[in-house]
Structures are given as C-alpha cells and as structure tokens.
Amino acid sequence: MQIIKGAATQRIDHLFNSSGARFDQWRVLLKACQQWTAAIGKQGVAAQKDKCAALLDAMLPAEDFHAYPGRRLLAVLKERVEGDDSVGAARLVQRISAALMVRSYRRDAAEWEAEDDATGHAAAVPLPTSESGGRPYFEVLYVVPTPPSKWPLHAQQVRRLRRSQDQFIYEPVFVGSLEDAVLACMVNPQIQAAVIHEGFAWASTHALPLLREVLGAGLDVDPESVGVGDHGLVLARILKAVRPEIDLYLIDDCRPEDVVSDPAASGLRRVFYEVEEPLEIHLAILEGVDERYRTPYFDNLKHYAQRPIATFHALPIARGKSVFGSEWIRDMGEFYGPTLFLAESSATTGGLDSLLEPTGNIKLAQDAAARAFGADKVFFVTNGTSTSNKMVYQALCQPGDIVIVDRNCHKSHHYGCVLAGAQPYYVEAFPLTAFSMYGSVPLRAIKKALLDLKAAGRLDKVRLIALTNVTFDGHMYDTRRVMEECLAIKPDLAFMWDEAWFGFARFHWLYRRRTAMGARQQMAEWFADPKSLEAYLEQERAFGKDLDPTDSRLLDARLVPDPRVARIRVYQTNSTHKSMSSLRQGSMVLVGDQDFHHHEAPFHEAVFTHASTSPNLQIIASLDVARRQMELEGYELVTHAIALAIEIRKDVNTHPLVSKYFRVLEPAEMIPQEFRASGLASYTESGVTWAQTLEAYRHDEFVLDPTRLTLVCGTAGFDGTQFKGILAADYGIQLNKTSRNSVLLQTNINNTRSDVANLLRVLVEISRKIEIGLKQGGAPAQESFAERVKSLTEDVPGLPNFSRFHDRFRSDPAGSTLEGDMRSAFYKAYREECCEHLKLRDPEVDRRIKEGPPLVSANFVIPYPPGFPIMVPGQVIEADTIEFMRKLDVKEIHGYDATLGLKLLRAEALA
Numbered sequence: 001m002q003i004i005k006g007a008a009t010q011r012i013d014h015l016f017n018s019s020g021a022r023f024d025q026w027r028v029l030l031k032a033c034q035q036w037t038a039a040i041g042k043q044g045v046a047a048q049k050d051k052c053a054a055l056l057d058a059m060l061p062a063e064d065f066h067a068y069p070g071r072r073l074l075a076v077l078k079e080r081v082e083g084d085d086s087v088g089a090a091r092l093v094q095r096i097s098a099a100l101m102v103r104s105y106r107r108d109a110a111e112w113e114a115e116d117d118a119t120g121h122a123a124a125v126p127l128p129t130s131e132s133g134g135r136p137y138f139e140v141l142y143v144v145p146t147p148p149s150k151w152p153l154h155a156q157q158v159r160r161l162r163r164s165q166d167q168f169i170y171e172p173v174f175v176g177s178l179e180d181a182v183l184a185c186m187v188n189p190q191i192q193a194a195v196i197h198e199g200f201a202w203a204s205t206h207a208l209p210l211l212r213e214v215l216g217a218g219l220d221v222d223p224e225s226v227g228v229g230d231h232g233l234v235l236a237r238i239l240k241a242v243r244p245e246i247d248l249y250l251i252d253d254c255r256p257e258d259v260v261s262d263p264a265a266s267g268l269r270r271v272f273y274e275v276e277e278p279l280e281i282h283l284a285i286l287e288g289v290d291e292r293y294r295t296p297y298f299d300n301l302k303h304y305a306q307r308p309i310a311t312f313h314a315l316p317i318a319r320g321k322s323v324f325g326s327e328w329i330r331d332m333g334e335f336y337g338p339t340l341f342l343a344e345s346s347a348t349t350g351g352l353d354s355l356l357e358p359t360g361n362i363k364l365a366q367d368a369a370a371r372a373f374g375a376d377k378v379f380f381v382t383n384g385t386s387t388s389n390k391m392v393y394q395a396l397c398q399p400g401d402i403v404i405v406d407r408n409c410h411k412s413h414h415y416g417c418v419l420a421g422a423q424p425y426y427v428e429a430f431p432l433t434a435f436s437m438y439g440s441v442p443l444r445a446i447k448k449a450l451l452d453l454k455a456a457g458r459l460d461k462v463r464l465i466a467l468t469n470v471t472f473d474g475h476m477y478d479t480r481r482v483m484e485e486c487l488a489i490k491p492d493l494a495f496m497w498d499e500a501w502f503g504f505a506r507f508h509w510l511y512r513r514r515t516a517m518g519a520r521q522q523m524a525e526w527f528a529d530p531k532s533l534e535a536y537l538e539q540e541r542a543f544g545k546d547l548d549p550t551d552s553r554l555l556d557a558r559l560v561p562d563p564r565v566a567r568i569r570v571y572q573t574n575s576t577h578k579s580m581s582s583l584r585q586g587s588m589v590l591v592g593d594q595d596f597h598h599h600e601a602p603f604h605e606a607v608f609t610h611a612s613t614s615p616n617l618q619i620i621a622s623l624d625v626a627r628r629q630m631e632l633e634g635y636e637l638v639t640h641a642i643a644l645a646i647e648i649r650k651d652v653n654t655h656p657l658v659s660k661y662f663r664v665l666e667p668a669e670m671i672p673q674e675f676r677a678s679g680l681a682s683y684t685e686s687g688v689t690w691a692q693t694l695e696a697y698r699h700d701e702f703v704l705d706p707t708r709l710t711l712v713c714g715t716a717g718f719d720g721t722q723f724k725g726i727l728a729a730d731y732g733i734q735l736n737k738t739s740r741n742s743v744l745l746q747t748n749i750n751n752t753r754s755d756v757a758n759l760l761r762v763l764v765e766i767s768r769k770i771e772i773g774l775k776q777g778g779a780p781a782q783e784s785f786a787e788r789v790k791s792l793t794e795d796v797p798g799l800p801n802f803s804r805f806h807d808r809f810r811s812d813p814a815g816s817t818l819e820g821d822m823r824s825a826f827y828k829a830y831r832e833e834c835c836e837h838l839k840l841r842d843p844e845v846d847r848r849i850k851e852g853p854p855l856v857s858a859n860f861v862i863p864y865p866p867g868f869p870i871m872v873p874g875q876v877i878e879a880d881t882i883e884f885m886r887k888l889d890v891k892e893i894h895g896y897d898a899t900l901g902l903k904l905l906r907a908e909a910l911a
C-alpha cells in the first residue's frame with residue numbers, strides 16, 4: 001500500500017491521494033517548470049519541456065475529480081506547456097499550487113483566472129468566490145449521461161442558481177460514469193453531495209485497476225452481475241458504503257414514485273423528476289449540508305453567551321464577574337478570555353437543556369450524533385469513557401450476571417463489574433511477549449468460554465461480552481464475525497465494544513466495517529437477506545438445532561446465528577476526546593440495541609448514578625462540534641491521518657541510519673500468523689496490493705490499525721518510559737503509551753506533514769548521537785550498549801495469564817468455568833481484619849505458593865505499563881505473577897505499595 005509522492009508514479013485511482021500528496025504533485029510540476037525556464041537557451045531544454053508535459057499529462061485525469069483548478073485553467077496550462085511558454089506555465093503552476101495549499105480559491109475570484117493581474121479581466125464563467133464572502137465552501141458531484149463537451153454549460157447553469165442569502169457556496173464536479181463517481185468521492189473529500197442523473201455509463205474511460213479491486217473485494221460490486229440499464233440505485237448503494245455522510249439526489253425520467261419504493265432507494269435524500277426543478281435541487285443540497293453543519297447545542301450556547309443575564313445560581317464563575325473584578329485572579333480571565341465565562345451556567349433553562357433528562361438542544365445534538373455514528377441513540381458523557389463503560393455495565397447487568405470480558409481491558413471494565421455485581425469471566429488476549437504487551441482475544445477463546453458455560457448449565461447467566469476495539473496498540477477485531485458466532489451460541493447476548501480509541505473509524509471506508517456500528521449495520525442487512533436463513537439451516541443439518549457444547553468442531557467452524565431468533569444488541573463507547581475535536585473527558589455511548597426499550601429504564605438509572613449533576617457545558621458543546629466536523633470533514637482528516645501513518649512507517653523503517661536503531665512494527669510482528677489468513681504482513685513493503693489489504697480487512701481475524709505506530713526503542717538502548725521522557729523533555733514530542741522496549745505513536749486528525757518531518761529529524765538526531773557515543777566510547781561502550789539492548793529485547797518477563805478466582809468466590813468450585821464474584825472479594829478487603837500484607841520478595845510468598853494457604857489478592861494491582869490488572873480482588877496469585885512483579889521495572893503500580901507489600905485476603909477470612 002504505497003503513498004505515492006511523485007507525479008510520475010501517480011495512478012489515477014490511488015485511494016489515499018490525500019491533499020498532501022496532491023500538493024506534492026503540483027510542487028513537483030512547479031520545480032520541473034522552473035528547471036525548464038532555467039534551461040532556456042541551453043542544452044537539454046527539450047527534455048525539460050517533455051518532462052513538464054509528461055508530469056502534467058499524468059496529473060490531468062485525477063484533477064478531473066476536483067473543481068479547482070478546473071478544466072479552464074488546466075487547458076490554459078496545457079496550452080502554455082505545448083506553446084513553449086515556460087515562464088507562463090511556471091507562473092500559473094505556482095499560483096495554482098499556492099491557491100490549493102492555502103485554499104484561497106474558495107474565497108478569491110482571482111485564483112480562477114488565468115492571468116496574475118486579473119483585475120478587470122472578465123471570467124468566462126461566474127466564479128464561486130465572487131459572491132461567497134466567508135461562506136463555507138464544498139463541492140457537489142454531478143453524475144451525468146451527457147458528453148464532457150456539455151459540462152462547462154451545465155456548470156454555468158448550476159452556478160446561476162446561487163443566491164446572496166445562501167449559507168454555503170459550492171462548485172460542481174462532473175463525471176460520466178459510475179466508476180468515476182465512486183473514485184471522485186474517494187479522492188475528493190470536499191464532495192458533500194452527489195446529484196445522480198440516470199443514464200450514465202458504468203465503466204470509466206480511464207484505466208482503473210485499483211478501483212476495480214476495491215469495488216470487487218471491498219464493496220461486493222460485481223459489474224458482471226449488473227445488467228444493462230440504469231445504475232442509479234447501484235451507485236447510491238456504493239456511495240453510501242464509501243461515504244455515508246454524502247447526501248444523494250437521484251434525477252430520473254421514469255416515474256420517481258417507482259424508484260422510491262425500491263428498498264435500495266433508502267440511501268437517497270430525495271428523488272427528482274428529470275431536471276424540472278433545478279432551484280429545488282440547489283436548495284435541497286444546501287439544506288442537506290446545513291443539517292450536518294447545524295450544532296443545536298453549540299449554536300444555542302453561542303447565542304446564550306451574548307445575552308445579558310443576571311445569575312443568582314451556584315456558579316459564581318459564570319459571566320466572569322468574580323474573575324475580571326478580582327485583583328488576584330484576573331490573569332485567569334485574561335488567559336481564557338471572556339467568552340468562556342459568558343458561556344458558563346448551571347442553569348438548564350435558556351435552551352441549555354439538561355444532560356440527565358435531555359428534551360431540547362442536547363437531545364437534538366445527541367440525535368445528530370446518532371445519525372453521524374450510525375447508532376439508534378447516543379448519550380453524551382462528560383466524565384470520559386471510564387464513566388461511559390460503567391454506565392453500560394450497570395445498565396445491562398444485574399448482580400450475579402456473567403460478563404465475558406478481556407482481562408487486558410481498561411480498568412473501568414473491572415470496576416464496572418464490581419459496581420454492577422457482574423461476575424467477570426476473563427478471557428485472555430494473545431500475548432506479544434517480546435514487546436511486553438497483549439493483542440486481542442481470539443474468537444476461539446470467547447466461543448470456548450460460552451460453550452463451557454453452556455455445558456455447565458450457566459449460559460443463561462451470560463449477559464454481555466465486552467471487548468476493546470481497537471486495543472491501545474491497534475489490534476482490530478472482526479466485530480461482525482465475533483458477534484455472529486457468539487449469537488449462534490446465545491442469541492440474546494449484548495455486546496459492549498470499547499472503542500475508546502476508535503470513534504474516528506466510522507468516517508473512513510477502510511475501517512467502518514470493523515467498527516461496532518458498522519458491523520451492526522451489516523448484520524441487520526444480512527439477517528434480512530433470505531440467504532442468512534439458508535446458511536443457518538445448513539448449519540443446523542451439520543450440527544443440530546441445539547449446538548452440543550462438547551463438540552470441539554464448533555470451535556473451528558464459522559458459526560452462523562438463526563436470523564429468526566438472534567437479537568442485534570450493540571453498545572459502543574468512545575472517548576471522543578481521544579480521536580476527535582472534543583474537549584478532554586468528552587465521551588459518547590452509542591446504542592444499537594433492538595431490545596433497548598427493555599433496558600431504557602435501567603440505562604437511565606445508570607446515567608443518574610454516574611453522571612455529574614453539574615456537567616461541563618463546554619464539553620457538551622465540543623461533543624456537538626466534534627460531530628459536525630466529522631460529518632463534514634472526517635473523511636478528509638482520517639484519510640490524512642492514515643496517509644501520514646504510512647509515511648512514518650516507511651520513513652522510519654527505510655531510513656539508512658534511523659532503521660539501525662528504531663523500527664515501527666508491522667502487522668506481521670503485531671499479529672501472529674494464525675490470525676492473518678490473508679498473509680498481509682506489512683503496510684509499506686512494495687508489492688503489497690490494495691486487494692490484499694482489503695482481503696485482510698474483510699477476512700482476517702485481526703488487522704492492525706495503521707495509525708497506531710509501535711516504535712521499538714529497545715534496539716536503541718532505551719526502555720519505553722525513558723524514551724518517552726527524552727522525547728518530551730528534549731524534543732517537545734509527547735506520546736501516550738510505552739512498553740518495556742517500545743513507545744506508541746499515534747497519528748490523529750490534527751497531525752501535519754511537518755509533525756512527521758519533525759519526528760524523523762528527531763529520530764535522525766538521536767540515532768546520530770548513539771552512533772557517535774558508540775564510536776567514541778569504543779569497545780566498552782559498545783559492549784554495554786549490546787547488553788542493554790539484549791536486556792530490553794530478549795530478557796523480557798513472561799506475561800502472566802489470569803489464574804483463577806479463589807473457590808470462596810466461585811458459585812461452583814467443582815466446575816470448570818472461570819467466572820467469579822469479584823465484588824464480594826473487593827468489599828471484603830474494606831475490612832482491615834480480613835487483610836494482611838506480604839513483602840514481594842519475602843520467601844514466605846514462595847513458600848505459600850508452593851504449600852498454601854493460597855495467596856489471594858485483596859485488590860486490583862495495575863502496573864503502568866502495561867496497564868492491565870495483573871491481580872484482581874479474589875484472584876489466587878500464582879508464581880508467574882510474582883515473577884512478573886519482581887521483574888517489573890516500572891514505578892507506577894496502582895494498588896501496590898512497595899513499603900507494605902502485596903495486599904492479601906487472610907486465609908481465615910476465606911473460610
């Protein structure tokens with residue numbers, strides 16, 4: 001999967017042709033034109049001209065999918081190149097690339113002119129910017145059956161519809177085929193709406209091998225199976241799968257009533273009869289974008305902040321009078337500015353609504369978020385996903401219910417079980433011992449847990465399966481497969497996907513199918529398809545109606561649920577603040593549960609239990625705004641984040657100096673082969689194709705999120721914590737997580753290419769320092785460096801698995817299932833007489849492990865890193881956990897006080 005930088009290697013259907021790559025192509029062309037100008041009158045001028053002509057020719061087809069610079073300016077440019085006007089060509093290329101870079105073409109009419117001194121020079125067409133002012137700009141795709149020669153005329157007609165009172169301004173982009181339409185929406189993120197005129201062609205006139213791979217492998221589109229005739233609804237389906245946020249309008253000359261009754265028309269915003277109502281279409285386009293642009297809560301808050309309001313409620317900081325009038329805290333007011341204080345209130349009147357019982361603007365904002373994230377309902381949470389998770393546990397589980405949960409998940413899950421009284425049945429993720437981290441939980445382990453519980457007659461107690469998608473380190477589940485196979489064993493299961501890090505994924509086609517809500521949609525479509533029942537009946541013939549839990553074949557078979565009884569019950573929590581433009585602690589719970597009406601009351605109880613009665617208004621507003629941004633530019637931002645991540649991977653792993661000491665781990669190192677049926681091993685190696693990548697995203701048990709970059713630093717002699725410190729203190733680079741020998745970098749919607757350049761510069765500098773140190777220090781330095789590297793990369797402690805709960809906390813101590821009453825153990829530890837301490841290195845620890853009575857943890861012990869509980873309340877502590885603790889060289893261990901030692905439940909308390 002290459003990010004191609006030079007125009008010479010540009011393929012028209014390159015799918016991560018992010019705006020950055022496009023700027024590069026224009027800059028390469030500019031340089032070539034300047035070299036051509038410099039060569040005038042010298043030898044080699046013809047070759048320089050040919051180079052410019054070739055570069056331009058290679059760029060032209062992809063430029064068709066963007067409104068700017070547009071056919072007119074491109075034709076002028078081509079004329080100049082062909083007419084040997086190197087100076088004129090260079091001047092025009094310079095202006096176009098600058099206009100693209102600073103986006104001035106959206107506001108400045110002169111940018112659409114061929115001449116630099118455009119004053120008084122009438123444009124051939126009315127320009128979008130002449131009346132735009134500061135209005136937001138976007139582009140609209142027109143898919144038409146007419147020949148390209150007619151498109152300039154159509155464009156004029158579209159522009160004539162503009163009115164001074166329009167809230168936005170848009171420029172048209174024309175294509176004549178389904179393939180070009182799909183490609184345009186993939187490579188041009190500014191497209192916000194598509195107007196589809198029936199009668200267009202299927203195939204592009206360009207060579208598009210890559211797009212055909214994507215349509216076939218990624219979107220299940222088989223051109224062979226599509227008959228002749230109109231393709232409008234097929235195109236609508238594909239565009240909705242690629243970019244669901246785009247508004248689609250179909251213009252048909254048959255009876256539109258027939259079209260709208262076709263189920264495939266559900267993705268259309270409106271259907272028009274022929275082109276009888278151009279102004280209506282224009283207004284519909286503006287209204288569609290406005291629906292996404294509107295932020296009910298934020299808009300009202302801005303309005304509220306402008307009103308003169310006297311407050312007698314309990315928030316003195318509101319309106320800022322206690323701040324600005326103070327001799328001593330005035331600097332706070334100066335720092336934040338008056339708006340923050342004007343926008344503070346503890347009232348729920350004035351359209352501010354109540355987060356706990358929303359009926360007004362918060363409800364509208366949550367409904368908009370539900371639309372954007374593909375959920376039925378959304379709850380805003382202002383205390384982080386730590387709280388969202390606890391809400392879901394409390395809403396869905398009663399004391400004694402069993403939750404199958406990844407032991408390596410965030411601590412809010414473990415505490416959620418304690419608070420709800422749910423019994424965790426811990427399942428283990430595959431270990432990545434060499435890097436002291438865990439991956440995700442294999443589906444086999446989850447099925448085995450369910451089948452064991454079924455064999456033990458306890459399946460009815462299982463309420464929920466809770467998994468982290470993606471993990472901190474980027475492991476992504478096949479969410480649909482996990483849910484379908486589990487529903488085949490227990491059809492009413494609910495799923496909680498902790499997508500704390502993955503909220504942004506909804507907004508890119510590469511990820512969407514692997515998100516909780518993306519999978520839910522696919523499952524709903526599949527259950528409605530008669531083929532799902534056929535598949536189930538076939539399974540019933542092979543395995544019987546009631547799956548025999550002792551039949552080991554079930555672990556390897558791809559189980560399918562009975563669509564007549566399976567319920568689709570999906571919850572997702574996401575830290576909006578971790579991957580989108582929300583203020584810290586902004587989080588959402590997405591609900592896609594067809595049985596939610598049965599759980600609505602407990603859900604509200606859970607909200608009342610956990611949510612503050614004084615939620616922060618700015619966080620709520622930022623959740624609303626984050627949603628707006630993602631619906632309007634999420635696709636562009638996420639594409640860019642992926643492109644940057646791939647660039648970092650390539651730059652680090654191929655740099656001659658840096659790659660001697662550092663490397664970013666690729667899928668082959670982060671996911672064992674048995675979970676990568678496609679064989680996808682790398683995102684950057686040459687020869688890796690899109691077909692292979694999409695195959696992996698469709699079928700592999702796990703794939704790696706390219707934006708999560710595990711940078712191995714142990715090979716440079718640094719442990720993770722040390723390297724994180726160096727980057728922060730000496731180079732101003734902040735990052736999140738570390739392991740014994742790695743740090744985790746993450747590209748986000750805010751990263752720029754300058755950030756990438758800076759990171760590489762820093763790695764070069766550090767590598768150089770290491771080289772110099774090794775050279776100057778001679779053999780002793782080299783030996784000690786080698787020793788340090790070996791200790792960090794080879795002498796790694798084994799990762800301990802969850803052992804078991806003490807029998808005292810198991811409902812059936814003789815049984816083989818693993819769930820335990822962790823809540824009782826947790827609260828037992830509140831009584832001091834039930835607890836004792838033993839120093840970690842006390843030989844008594846080893847003796848008791850060998851001879852008993854068993855060591856039973858009184859609390860959670862969570863070292864950072866790795867950040868998962870290596871002990872939970874009521875867990876029997878085994879030798880491997882002690883060994884891991886003794887080898888652990890981290891300072892931050894929650895729940896463990898080295899001066900006191902391990903906190904244990906006394907044997908007498910367990911009798």
Ligand SMILES: Cc1ncc(COP(=O)(O)O)c(C=O)c1O
Nearest residue numbers: 384385386387410468498500575
């Ligand atoms: C997987 C996972 N879930 C939940 C959380 C908690 O999220 P928040 O920080 O928004 O409370 C985190 C935090 O790091 C996390 O990594």
